[in-house]
Amino acid sequence: MAGTGSKLIDFEVRRPRQDVIFRATARVAGAMTLALMAVIFVALLVRSYRALHLVGIGKFLTTQQWVPEAGKFGVGSLLFNTVMIGVVALVIAVPVSLCAALLISEYSPPAVSSALKTLVELLAAMPSVVFGYWGLEYLTPRIRPLSQWLANHLAFLPIFKVTSSSFAGSTFIAGIVVALMVSPVLTAVAQEVFFQAPSGQREAALALGGTKWGMIRKVVLPFGRGGIVGGTMLAFGRAVGETVAVVVVISATATRQVHILQSGANSISAWIAETWGESNPIGISALMAAGLTLFLLTLIVNAAASVIVNRTAKAGGPSL
Amino acid sequence: MTVQHASPAPDTATRPHSGGPPPRSDRLRLRGWSRADVAELAGALLGSFALTWLVYEELTTLSGGLGFVVCWFFAFLVTYWAMARNRLGAGAAGDRLAAATVASVGLLLVVGLVAMLVYVVAKGYHALRPQFFTKDQYGVSPLAKPTAGGGLAAIVGSVEQVGLATVISLPLGIATAVFLTEVRGRIGRPVRLLTDAMSGIPSVLAGLFIFALLILSHVLPQSGFAVSLALTISMLPTITRTSEVVLRVVPGDLREASYALGGSEWRTVRRILLPTARNGLITAAILGVARVVGEAAPGIIDAGSSPKVNWNPFKGPQENLPLMIYEDIKSSVPADNIRAWTAALVLVFLVLVLFVAARAIARRRPGGTRRPVFRFLDRKGPS
Numbered sequence: 001m002a003g004t005g006s007k008l009i010d011f012e013v014r015r016p017r018q019d020v021i022f023r024a025t026a027r028v029a030g031a032m033t034l035a036l037m038a039v040i041f042v043a044l045l046v047r048s049y050r051a052l053h054l055v056g057i058g059k060f061l062t063t064q065q066w067v068p069e070a071g072k073f074g075v076g077s078l079l080f081n082t083v084m085i086g087v088v089a090l091v092i093a094v095p096v097s098l099c100a101a102l103l104i105s106e107y108s109p110p111a112v113s114s115a116l117k118t119l120v121e122l123l124a125a126m127p128s129v130v131f132g133y134w135g136l137e138y139l140t141p142r143i144r145p146l147s148q149w150l151a152n153h154l155a156f157l158p159i160f161k162v163t164s165s166s167f168a169g170s171t172f173i174a175g176i177v178v179a180l181m182v183s184p185v186l187t188a189v190a191q192e193v194f195f196q197a198p199s200g201q202r203e204a205a206l207a208l209g210g211t212k213w214g215m216i217r218k219v220v221l222p223f224g225r226g227g228i229v230g231g232t233m234l235a236f237g238r239a240v241g242e243t244v245a246v247v248v249v250i251s252a253t254a255t256r257q258v259h260i261l262q263s264g265a266n267s268i269s270a271w272i273a274e275t276w277g278e279s280n281p282i283g284i285s286a287l288m289a290a291g292l293t294l295f296l297l298t299l300i301v302n303a304a305a306s307v308i309v310n311r312t313a314k315a316g317g318p319s320l
Numbered sequence: 321m322t323v324q325h326a327s328p329a330p331d332t333a334t335r336p337h338s339g340g341p342p343p344r345s346d347r348l349r350l351r352g353w354s355r356a357d358v359a360e361l362a363g364a365l366l367g368s369f370a371l372t373w374l375v376y377e378e379l380t381t382l383s384g385g386l387g388f389v390v391c392w393f394f395a396f397l398v399t400y401w402a403m404a405r406n407r408l409g410a411g412a413a414g415d416r417l418a419a420a421t422v423a424s425v426g427l428l429l430v431v432g433l434v435a436m437l438v439y440v441v442a443k444g445y446h447a448l449r450p451q452f453f454t455k456d457q458y459g460v461s462p463l464a465k466p467t468a469g470g471g472l473a474a475i476v477g478s479v480e481q482v483g484l485a486t487v488i489s490l491p492l493g494i495a496t497a498v499f500l501t502e503v504r505g506r507i508g509r510p511v512r513l514l515t516d517a518m519s520g521i522p523s524v525l526a527g528l529f530i531f532a533l534l535i536l537s538h539v540l541p542q543s544g545f546a547v548s549l550a551l552t553i554s555m556l557p558t559i560t561r562t563s564e565v566v567l568r569v570v571p572g573d574l575r576e577a578s579y580a581l582g583g584s585e586w587r588t589v590r591r592i593l594l595p596t597a598r599n600g601l602i603t604a605a606i607l608g609v610a611r612v613v614g615e616a617a618p619g620i621i622d623a624g625s626s627p628k629v630n631w632n633p634f635k636g637p638q639e640n641l642p643l644m645i646y647e648d649i650k651s652s653v654p655a656d657n658i659r660a661w662t663a664a665l666v667l668v669f670l671v672l673v674l675f676v677a678a679r680a681i682a683r684r685r686p687g688g689t690r691r692p693v694f695r696f697l698d699r700k701g702p703s
Contacts, residue, residue, distance in 0.1 A: 129645045276620055
């Protein structure tokens with residue numbers, strides 16, 4: 001009996017130390033994530049100091065040209081063009097993704113639904129550069145008639161006006177490719193919140209004689225509003241950061257591109273990848289500053305999105 | 321589907337009923353398709369196709385392509401709506417219209433995916449030879465055929481870079497997931513939030529960050545390892561989030577049993593939690609690999625391409641598959657543009673294999689326990 005007792009005490013003494021080490025290790029791992037984000041921010045800030053000091057933050061955010069050698073550069077036009085691609089992508093991706101999510105959560109029988117989910121996840125796993133090449137070689141010639149048609153019939157809207165006859169490499173085509181790439185994120189989030197719409201209310205709506213569409217409009221969509229908004233922001237965050245697909249598809253322009261249909265588009269990330277090889281030290285510092293801008297943009301959008309999504313969708317949530 | 325009367329029960333087989341009276345044939349049908357529904361859909365599709373053909377191709381000067389499909393789609397919606405309205409009334413017709421619209425627009429995603437896969441295969445298989453896996457591009461003349469040389473340099477680079485990234489991010493990601501599920505504490509919430517935010521960091525920024533931190537300060541040369549570190553940043557949140565979900569569904573009573581037997585927290589994690597979740601953790605690793613294997617941006621910034629095989633990831637430029645594709649697309653040599661498709665086919669196939677493997681492993685039952693812990697991965701439809 002005494003032997004067991006001493007062992008027990010021995011055990012009790014040892015246990016905390018093992019767990020202290022374990023807890024400390026786990027905490028360090030967790031803290032690494034926090035530290036990493038801080039280090040990314042600081043490293044980009046330090047490296048962009050030279051460029052930002054040269055032109056000033058205000059000038060950097062508004063200047064519309066990129067000639068680092070002459071000390072004239074800024075993200076004025078890049079930021080605008082980035083947001084334009086993001087907005088075009090969302091205009092396409094939001095309706096498509098919401099329909100896909102409704103199809104998965106409401107309209108399909110279980111087997112079809114899970115097959116569709118798999119396909120959407122597969123779409124998310126496709127490499128960016130392949131999307132870009134496909135957009136360049138397959139989509140560009142096939143979208144041309146549509147661009148032409150829009151330009152002919154909707155030219156009274158400034159964004160659809162064209163001043164040149166080339167439609168390749170436009171914001172519109174980049175937007176379509178990016179839309180396809182960010183749709184899986186939005187679809188996953190939306191479908192997750194649609195599934196969670198309370199079945200009591202669904203059944204009540206149907207029992208009162210509502211049609212399925214009526215039930216979706218009055219129960220599922222209002223319930224999933226938070227997820228839709230959050231998922232849309234998440235998709236926007238992905239859209240503005242999309243790099244290689246955009247580089248491959250667009251014909252880069254250094255000016256602000258208001259006309260989405262005509263050749264010439266750009267984004268911050270695409271510009272970084274495109275001009276990386278030919279930059280001198282000040283050019284690299286300027287690109288770091290552009291990267292810092294993009295970092296802050298995506299960080300704010302993503303953090304806000306995940307707060308909104310987590311508030312709506314509890315328990316796990318989609319892991320994309 | 322709308323509520324309607326079924327034709328004499330073709331679906332009674334789905335209802336297990338033993339001995340009792342057969343179900344009434346006029347019971348309400350809440351799901352499924354009656355023969356009239358199918359006929360209506362087919363009729364609307366055919367009729368609208370014929371109408372569009374007549375007007376679009378024959379009577380006007382328009383022809384071909386996207387415009388035809390768009391016109392057909394709208395003609396179909398109108399026809400379908402009118403037929404439903406005729407038989408079932410305005411309310412049900414609106415419902416049908418909504419269902420048809422949602423289904424066709426939602427399926428655009430699948431159409432996009434299939435169009436891309438088919439195109440990649442169609443473009444890529446011509447120039448794919450076994451030597452793609454054994455030869456590099458070094459010394460291949462720009463005038464040589466697209467089948468000359470191969471992608472060995474890129475394949476070696478991809479394997480080494482992604483392998484190193486996995487070695488770094490897997491332990492770190494799982495440790496973070498364990499922290500999030502078992503330890504938490506005050507920094508739990510911010511860690512979770514930032515993991516989410518981190519998963520949204522574009523890979524180009526990850527590459528830029530490694531360049532800013534390590535390469536500009538001469539800690540590392542531009543090399544495959546620098547790319548690995550950048551890939552780690554993209555991989556980490558995927559592994560953390562997936563592992564967290566997997567660890568969270570390990571049943572609480574397994575943990576409690578371990579604690580009740582006097583097991584320490586560490587032993588519980590080491591002996592109970594991780595072995596139970598093993599398959600899920602493997603899936604997390606594969607998903608992480610699939611997430612970064614197609615990233616070209618870190619390679620553009622941190623390594624640079626080289627046509628020659630470079631076995632050493634710590635020194636000199638080292639290519640990888642997406643980088644090779646990118647360089648070949650940008651190249652002005654026609655043979656290179658074709659090689660890009662070949663490499664794209666290999667890369668897409670690789671991603672497909674990883675994807676299928678991840679799903680297959682996730683579906684396997686965990687070792688050591690009899691509980692189907694991964695039921696959540698098999699969840700189907702609204703419950």
